Amino acid sequence: MYNGQNDVRNCGHHSGCARPPAGCWSLSSVQARILEGVAAGFSSGRLSRELYLSSKTIDYHVRVMSDKLQAPNRVALVSRAFVLEILRTDSWPPRVACETVN
Known part of the structure; x- marks a missing residue:
């Protein structure tokens, strides 16, 4: 179910859950790359240069x-992404779980 919030989706089956399964959250490919960069500790400036986007777009x-x-x-974003299994725990630099990317 699309929640109207810019390509971050919740499946609708777990709206009351504190910890939805990984398949419930999906990110656009751009958001996935940004989240991986944030998890690796990159600044908005560095991400903007690497992804050819403005730093305002990254932010x-x-x-x-x-x-x-x-x-x-x-920091809390990355922590929540690990807890919700959006980011994989078996790789460095962090990678988004394939099933969470549209």
Whole structure:
């Protein structure tokens, strides 16, 4: 079910759950790359250069993902992404689980 919030989706089956399964959250490919960069500790400036996007666009996507995952900052965003199994725990640098990318 699309929640109207810029490519971050919840499946609708787990809206009351504190910890939805990995398949419930999906990210656009751009958001996935941004989340991986944030998890690796990259700044908005570095991500903007690597992804050929403006730093404001990077910040926008970080804010959208943070709002959706109820994370007040980048550290909390990454932490929640690991807890929700959006980011895989078996690789470094962190990678988004394939099933969470549209």
